[in-house]
Amino acid sequence: MSVKAARLVVALAAGLALVSCAPSTGSKTTGAGGDQGSGSGTVKMVLWPGPEGEAMGKVVEAYNAGQGAKDKIKVEMTLLSRQDTFSKEATLMAAKSSQQDIYFVASYNVGQYANSLDPLTSVDASNYFPVAVNGLKYQDKQYALPLDVSNHFLLYRKDLLDALLAAKSQWPAYAAVASKAIGEKRDPKPAAEWDWNDYIAMAAWFSKSANPSSPTQYGTILQAKNLLYNTMIWDDVLWGQGGSWTTPEGKANLDSPAAVKAVGVYSTIYKNGWTSKDSSQAEFPETQAALKAGKTAFALQWSAGFAELNDKTKSPLVAGKIAIAPVPGQKTHVHALAVALNKYSENKGAATKFLDYLATPDAMTAYAKAGGIPAMPDVLKANMSINPAFGQISESIDKYGYSVPVFPNTFQAYSKIAESLSGAWVGQQDAATALKTANASLQKLLG
Amino acid sequence: MPKWVLGSPLILFAAIFVAYPVYQGIQTGFYGLSLQNPETLFTGLDNFGTVLTDPGFLAAAKFTVLFAVAVTVVETVLGFGLALLVNRDFPGKKVFFTMLLVPIMVAPALLGVMFRLLLNGDIGLVPAVLRTVGLDVSLFAPNTVVQLLVLLDILQWTPFAFLIMYAGLQSFPTDVLEAAQVDGAGRLRILRSIIAPIMKPIIFAALFLRLIDALRTFDVIYVLTAGGPGTKTTTMSIYIYKTAFESGQFGLAAAASTIVMLVLLPFVPLFVRRIANPDGKAR
Numbered sequence: 130m131s132v133k134a135a136r137l138v139v140a141l142a143a144g145l146a147l148v149s150c151a152p153s154t155g156s157k158t159t160g161a162g163g164d165q166g167s168g169s170g171t172v173k174m175v176l177w178p179g180p181e182g183e184a185m186g187k188v189v190e191a192y193n194a195g196q197g198a199k200d201k202i203k204v205e206m207t208l209l210s211r212q213d214t215f216s217k218e219a220t221l222m223a224a225k226s227s228q229q230d231i232y233f234v235a236s237y238n239v240g241q242y243a244n245s246l247d248p249l250t251s252v253d254a255s256n257y258f259p260v261a262v263n264g265l266k267y268q269d270k271q272y273a274l275p276l277d278v279s280n281h282f283l284l285y286r287k288d289l290l291d292a293l294l295a296a297k298s299q300w301p302a303y304a305a306v307a308s309k310a311i312g313e314k315r316d317p318k319p320a321a322e323w324d325w326n327d328y329i330a331m332a333a334w335f336s337k338s339a340n341p342s343s344p345t346q347y348g349t350i351l352q353a354k355n356l357l358y359n360t361m362i363w364d365d366v367l368w369g370q371g372g373s374w375t376t377p378e379g380k381a382n383l384d385s386p387a388a389v390k391a392v393g394v395y396s397t398i399y400k401n402g403w404t405s406k407d408s409s410q411a412e413f414p415e416t417q418a419a420l421k422a423g424k425t426a427f428a429l430q431w432s433a434g435f436a437e438l439n440d441k442t443k444s445p446l447v448a449g450k451i452a453i454a455p456v457p458g459q460k461t462h463v464h465a466l467a468v469a470l471n472k473y474s475e476n477k478g479a480a481t482k483f484l485d486y487l488a489t490p491d492a493m494t495a496y497a498k499a500g501g502i503p504a505m506p507d508v509l510k511a512n513m514s515i516n517p518a519f520g521q522i523s524e525s526i527d528k529y530g531y532s533v534p535v536f537p538n539t540f541q542a543y544s545k546i547a548e549s550l551s552g553a554w555v556g557q558q559d560a561a562t563a564l565k566t567a568n569a570s571l572q573k574l575l576g
Numbered sequence: 577m578p579k580w581v582l583g584s585p586l587i588l589f590a591a592i593f594v595a596y597p598v599y600q601g602i603q604t605g606f607y608g609l610s611l612q613n614p615e616t617l618f619t620g621l622d623n624f625g626t627v628l629t630d631p632g633f634l635a636a637a638k639f640t641v642l643f644a645v646a647v648t649v650v651e652t653v654l655g656f657g658l659a660l661l662v663n664r665d666f667p668g669k670k671v672f673f674t675m676l677l678v679p680i681m682v683a684p685a686l687l688g689v690m691f692r693l694l695l696n697g698d699i700g701l702v703p704a705v706l707r708t709v710g711l712d713v714s715l716f717a718p719n720t721v722v723q724l725l726v727l728l729d730i731l732q733w734t735p736f737a738f739l740i741m742y743a744g745l746q747s748f749p750t751d752v753l754e755a756a757q758v759d760g761a762g763r764l765r766i767l768r769s770i771i772a773p774i775m776k777p778i779i780f781a782a783l784f785l786r787l788i789d790a791l792r793t794f795d796v797i798y799v800l801t802a803g804g805p806g807t808k809t810t811t812m813s814i815y816i817y818k819t820a821f822e823s824g825q826f827g828l829a830a831a832a833s834t835i836v837m838l839v840l841l842p843f844v845p846l847f848v849r850r851i852a853n854p855d856g857k858a859r
Contacts, residue, residue: 219820223609224828356802421699551805
């Protein structure tokens with residue numbers, strides 16, 4: 130190698146070393162936290178694709194053509210992939226990037242992201258479900274504006290359950306199956322009156338392995354994949370059994386008798402074959418597929434799944450036969466999908482104006498009309514003609530809605546609980562041992 | 577013109593897109609950088625200690641090594657067999673050849689989604705076909721899911737091993753084979769004493785490339801099982817991804833990546849030497 134080449138290599142290495150001596154974050158940092166900007170110009174926003182992104186697209190179009198034009202603000206929305214939106218946002222936040230002005234966040238990660246967001250001071254909480262607004266508060270500050278709400282329902286085959294309830298001659302056989310499944314004889318009940326034992330007994334009754342004349346192969350499908358969103362569904366069982374993540378003093382409480390019972394609901398159903406063995410890798414799409422194919426009589430599912438199951442073109446086998454009931458135990462996880470202001474934005478003034486617009490009932494009515502489920506109860510009630518489930522969603526969130534406390538590691542806690550318990554849900558691990566691991570992880574994350 | 581001038585664009589490219597990110601990654605491992613605490617705080621070797629004593633990381637490392645060794649061995653053997661099979665003329669060879677290469681043309685994440693649909697017990701084609709012959713299997717059940725993942729990796733990546741070895745066979749000196757045949761050597765003898773020794777560097781190249789890639793496995797397993805049930809199918813890449821993007825612990829994730837790199841790095845010269853010098857003699 131010539132002397133010149135050696136010099137070049139040394140210069141390059143020295144350059145790299147110098148650059149690397151800087152903090153390892155900060156692609157384009159803006160010091161203590163962004164800039165108000167001129168109050169006009171372009172506002173960049175991230176959202177994920179799907180119903181929320183599509184609905185927001187319509188709202189943005191309307192804003193750019195109306196109020197935005199008056200304010201000299203143009204909103205540009207980027208839809209990232211549904212799987213990786215939060216990963217990409219996390220990378221931008223870690224780099225203290227000012228590339229986006231408004232981030233897409235949710236109740237379950239707002240605590241984790243709070244350091245990269247500016248608190249919002251002008252949100253009128255009275256327009257929203259309290260559970261949605263409170264789920265976006267961290268250390269008593271409002272960090273995000275609710276956009277869309279998600280909760281769970283018991284989706285069930287009304288035709289099959291009505292037939293069972295009407296045929297009293299089948300009740301003794303049902304009582305015998307229930308006796309084997311839960312240790313006590315029970316009569317069938319309407320779905321709205323189920324407790325978790327009814328859920329287990331019904332899962333057995335509608336499974337061919339326990340009742341060869343069952344019209345479906347399996348009673349239910351459990352979403353038991355090692356996925357943080359599946360923890361949210363299992364939480365319904367935990368809360369419905371009287372448990373919770375933490376004690377009133379804020380200590381981890383996942384090794385409680387209620388938690389053992391909640392894991393037992395899953396493992397009893399799984400081990401007895403009242404759900405498909407493939408449930409161990411099931412999540413939202415697999416649950417939709419099982420219900421659509423008529424293989425399963427009922428399941429706990431996200432509210433967003435109902436419309437598709439009653440669409441004749443998308444679900445010809447079951448459309449019109451599926452009904453909604455509250456989750457047994459009358460507790461449902463609720464989270465809000467939301468938008469928040471990037472702490473490092475260089476155009477905070479204009480971004481705040483757009484957020485103020487999104488907080489109006491008019492903007493959320495446009496959002497509902499475009500397919501979203503806004504977090505404003507009055508807007509849902511006023512737009513039941515668009516989606517008949519709006520009424521039930523509103524009632525369910527109001528009466529049964531529950532959200533876990535927001536802390537910096539909430540997102541990680543959901544993930545750790547799924548990791549610790551997904552083996553026990555499908556009988557691969559003893560419930561007490563798995564819950565002890567989950568509890569220790571949660572305690573560590575609570576700090 | 578000095579020799580290095582011609583190579584300088586590549587050196588610059590490697591410095592910007594390989595050396596610098598790797599350096600940054602290693603450096604991040606020494607800082608307590610997380611979403612919860614975005615300020616960079618030097619923590620020395622703490623992150624490395626945390627990762628090395630985390631049972632989750634050790635379990636992921638064990639699963640990854642077992643998985644990678646299993647799939648690499650099977651894929652290399654099958655790839656070699658297929659290369660020998662295709663290295664002769666037969667009707668429909670071109671179609672067969674093209675079909676063989678289809679799996680490596682599909683993006684792994686997309687392949688994961690396809691498998692998820694095809695193997696789904698309720699709507700999947702494969703379980704439906706199996707049921708028609710009396711086999712009611714649940715492919716994603718906890719006791720079969722590891723075998724399923726191994727099988728899917730073999731289906732996806734055997735064509736890659738095949739392609740490398742087929743290229744090697746295409747440049748095989750035919751006069752040596754003809755001489756052996758004239759001398760009355762049988763097929764097995766030719767394979768054992770002539771083809772295998774000459775193909776050794778190619779086989780090592782295939783083994784090396786597949787092993788390195790298998791140790792980084794992420795896409796298909798993440799889409800199908802997300803590392804579960806529990807942590808049963810968590811690979812090191814999934815562990816690192818979850819640590820960075822679900823837990824927001826970038827310092828820990830960078831430390832884990834660095835450890836993986838440091839463990840693998842010494843194997844590279846060993847393999848390269850075997851590829852360059854198949855007899856293992858020093859040059």
